[in-house]
Amino acid sequence: KVSVKTGKSISIPCLYESQYVNNVKYLCEGYYWRYCSNAVKTNKPDGSGKYLISDDKRKKIFTVTINQLANENTDYWCMVEIDGWFIISYLFIFLEGTPSLYVDHQKITGYIGENITVRCHHSNSGEMKWCRLGRNCVTGSSGSIDGTTVTAHMRDPNVFTVTMSGLKSENSGWYWCAEADIQIPVYLTVTEKPITSNKYKYCKLSTKLYKYENLIHL
Known part of the structure; x- marks a missing residue:
């Protein structure tokens, strides 16, 4: 379950097992999966x-x-097609004026060896946790994910407020903030920090003075 402000966008990661790498994946819209309609699939983009x-x-x-979420955009299924059958995962979207759980940015960038901080805004008082998709979660004030301190x-x-310290390239991937049964996904990209230089190049400007005479006759 995710909570999103009406008119905004949301990105959702859907996991699948290795034997389905080459299968077609779908996002299907509708309350009942048997009667849902294909919104988009990997072999047929949405124009x-x-x-x-x-x-x-x-x-x-x-x-x-899903972009420009409207009131009717609430029930979806992540689906993998397997010989006419499907593996499914249900996704429910709450549309609210102010989301009950949200982050400032769904996609963030960090640098190797440095820290990143994510602020998860929430309106309820339940226990909060920070998780990596398909891995473990950190609750309370400290813990680790993939050997990285949280x-x-x-x-x-x-x-x-969540801080991940001493980032490594393998920390790149999907995470999520969660409160009770509501989550908000966050994609972290960890890269080398760009090299900046304080050296400046100077160029010498040559100014020529031209004297114009007898251009104006009185």
Whole structure:
């Protein structure tokens, strides 16, 4: 379950097993999966731009994005086609004026060896946790994910602040903030920090003075 402001967008990662790397993946819309309609699939992009889908076969995750969410956009299924049958996962979207759980940015970038901080804004008082998709979660004030230290606090009202320290390239991937049964996914990209230089190049300007005479006759 995710909570989204009406009119905004949401990206959702869907996991699948390695034997289905080459199978077609779908996002299907409707309350009952047997009667849902295909919104977008990996072998047939959506020309309207309402839906986007991409398949990371190396990580075995396909990602769906729904843009300009309207009141009727609430029930979806992540689906993998298998010889006329499907593996399914249900997705429910709450549309609210102010989401009950959200982050400032769904996609963030960090640098190797440095830290990143994510602020998860929430309106309820349940236990908060920070998880990596398909891996473990950190609850409370500290823990680790894939050997990377994670600290968290709630010093600011209704804000669960998570810091991951000493980032490594393998920390790249999908994470999520969760409160009870509501989650918000966050994609972290960890890269080398760009090299900047304080050296400046100077160029010498040559100014020529031209004297014009007898241009004006009185």
